[in-house]
Amino acid sequence: ADFEKQLDKLQLLSPDNVLSRGYSITSDFDTGEIVRDVSKLEVGQKLATRLTRGTVISTVEELDD
Structure with missing residues (x-):
């Protein structure tokens, strides 16, 4: 049970999961x-x-910091 909880936490933080949230x-x-x-x-x-799903290639035209 503890292992499954830890696994769930790791999956929430995975880069793919983060990307799927926008x-x-x-x-x-x-x-x-x-x-x-x-x-x-x-x-x-x-x-x-x-x-x-995919990668966008872009070029910086203007910076606003």
Whole structure:
């Protein structure tokens, strides 16, 4: 029973489960580094945003911090 509870908690925190709730994970296209702060981005930088089903490739046009 305790094992099942722990497993349920882990599944709730899994990246795939988080993505299925509408979140996304954005990373630098070239390095794969996760984007956590807009101040680390540059205009023209290429990004990859992972969604529940698929990935969006985009380029930074403007920054608003």
